[in-house]
Amino acid sequence: CVETHKEFNINMAIKTQTITNGLKYSLATGNWGDQKKSMSTKAGVSQVLNRYTxxxxxxxxxxxxxxxxxxxxxxxxxxxxxxxxxxxxxxxxxxxxxxxxxxxxxxMAMISVGSYSAPVLEFLEEWGLENLEDNAQSPNLTKVFVNGVWLGVHRDPFSLVNTLRNLRRKGDLGSEVSIVRDIREKEVRVYTDAGRVLRPLFIVEKQHLKLKRQHLRWLQEKWRIEERPIEKPPVDDEQNVEESEGETIAEEEDGKPIIR
Structure with missing residues (x-):
């Protein structure tokens, strides 16, 4: 077009049928790539969903x-x-x-889809997060990371972690937010990114399970009456592997688990 001084028209430069046929072939066969170059294609990219049972x-x-x-x-x-x-x-x-x-x-496992870290950052700024440059060399302070980024240090990691978990259970923070406290390394790590494997765990406080029969009854009645998603009761946490590493299984005096 430059040499012939003609107006460039993308519709004339690209054949739409070529792109359409290529996508149809890849989705139908699962071989992602050019049909003519079958040796370099990736197999199994798309699969037919099993619907037998x-x-x-x-x-x-x-x-x-x-x-x-x-x-x-x-x-x-x-x-x-x-x-x-x-x-x-x-x-x-x-x-x-x-x-x-x-x-x-x-x-029961699930993969996190990711969420914005802005609510976590705003909370940390209001809840005593100190500047990194002024306190980086202090041995008694706990480092605070959000998605792998060192943001600052904190003087009371115990109350910080408990407050973050309470906010998550109330729904003020996303249920997929992971809060990890590493006592050995003196670190608090918060994750909001995608791709983490999570699983739900029941909450036990002072040797009492927070899930009661009334919660189950309330859930059933709400679903039947309103027929829409309801507010999740604060009875379970979705934790990844790192967060579960710092947790313990609640046991009774005889050493048996509370949930039988």
């Missing part, structure tokens, strides 16, 4: 595929790590060469 649909949607060759006899990638406890199902995996390389998330 409700359980098979849930299993297919929660499948995790390890990108390793099936021919190798390496045992470590096929085993579950200790941090998979409560996050990955220890029983559901196919037989044969794919055993252990194809895992499934637990039915």
């Amino acid at each position: 409700y359980a098979s649909t849930l299993s297919h949607l929660r499948r995790c595929n390890t990108p390793l060759g099936r021919e190798g006899k390496i045992a470590k990638p096929r085993q579950l790590h200790n941090t998979h406890w409560g996050m990955v199902c220890p029983a559901e995996t196919p037989e044969g060469q794919a055993c252990g390389l194809v895992k499934n998330l637990s039915l």
